[in-house]
Amino acid sequence: DGGITQSPKYLFRKEGQNVTLSCEQNLNHDAMYWYRQDPGQGLRLIYYSQIVNDFQKGDIAEGYSVSREKKESFPLTVTSAQKNPTAFYLCASSIAGETDTQYFGPGTRLTVL
């Protein structure tokens, strides 16, 4: 079964701690994306990567970092610098050049206590 997996589904962390959210895909997609969703808000782009070892900031990159060492994986680190980290985080992927056709993972709900 091809798809995108995000783990864990729910994550709790203490304030001031960095936390890394996992995103893995076996769709052989070159492009991957991280979004954040808050209640009553649309999806806001945090970071995206069109190819391995390259990534760009999205609209709300402050307080986040990413890496893209492997095609299948695009982990997101929520650092202590992110002022409001509690949110629902969504990872997506697409074929390179087909940004309009993104496939989403199931999401991770991060709660910072």
Add this chain to the structure above:
Amino acid sequence: DQQVKQNSPSLSVQEGRISILNCDYTNSMFDYFLWYKKYPAEGPTFLISISSIKDKNEDGRFTVFLNKSAKHLSLHIVPSQPGDSAVYFCAAISRAGSEKLVFGKGTKLTVNP
């Protein structure tokens, strides 16, 4: 500055009736539009799309209409079913220029049995 606007945060309809979800955009460079459906604690799934060269696209019970002069699109669901209850996101992209999808804030549709 919101480039994609869904002004109705929620909509409630009776089973069997028509659901009409609206979306407005401000960026005239957008040339491709999509609707995503999202259940709670899950990732969005693609529903239907339309290119700016068309004014209508139909897929089963779902039809999207595009009015370029008004910068407005709408999603019609006929007949509505309780399983259609979800949050619907409108998204847009300029295929020629951008690597980013821009999402609206979503409309929560409730279909009552």
